[in-house]
Amino acid sequence: MDMKKLQKEVYQNKLNKGFNVTDVNKEFCFLYGEVAEAYDAYRKGKDDLGEELADVAIYLLGLSEILGKDLEDEILAKFEKNKSRVYKNIDGRNVRIGD
Numbered sequence: 445m446d447m448k449k450l451q452k453e454v455y456q457n458k459l460n461k462g463f464n465v466t467d468v469n470k471e472f473c474f475l476y477g478e479v480a481e482a483y484d485a486y487r488k489g490k491d492d493l494g495e496e497l498a499d500v501a502i503y504l505l506g507l508s509e510i511l512g513k514d515l516e517d518e519i520l521a522k523f524e525k526n527k528s529r530v531y532k533n534i535d536g537r538n539v540r541i542g543d
Contacts, residue, residue: 447505447516448514448516450505451505451506451509451516452509454502454505454506454509455505455506455510458506465510466510468507468511471503471506471510472507475504478496478499478503479500481496481499482496482497482500484496528543529542
């Protein structure tokens with residue numbers, strides 16, 4: 445999968461269909477709604493969990509394009525940052541103790 449290309453295609457589809465591409469606050473609300481739908485599908489054991497997760501990814505890709513952020517590059521950079529972080533289990537939860 446070429447995420448950079450997909451991000452641009454998601455944005456273009458939004459344009460083609462007349463969906464919002466200017467109101468960032470609205471897009472964050474829609475993304476939040478999609479996460480809630482995915483959680484509901486998970487919690488209730490619905491068959492459409494995969495589709496709901498795909499909706500989350502699609503909204504995130506679209507929002508990233510609206511904001512001019514290359515999501516693929518951002519994910520790769522963040523993943524590398526997370527790999528170097530050091531955690532310690534304190535009272536049953538992981539606490540970051542170093543980068």
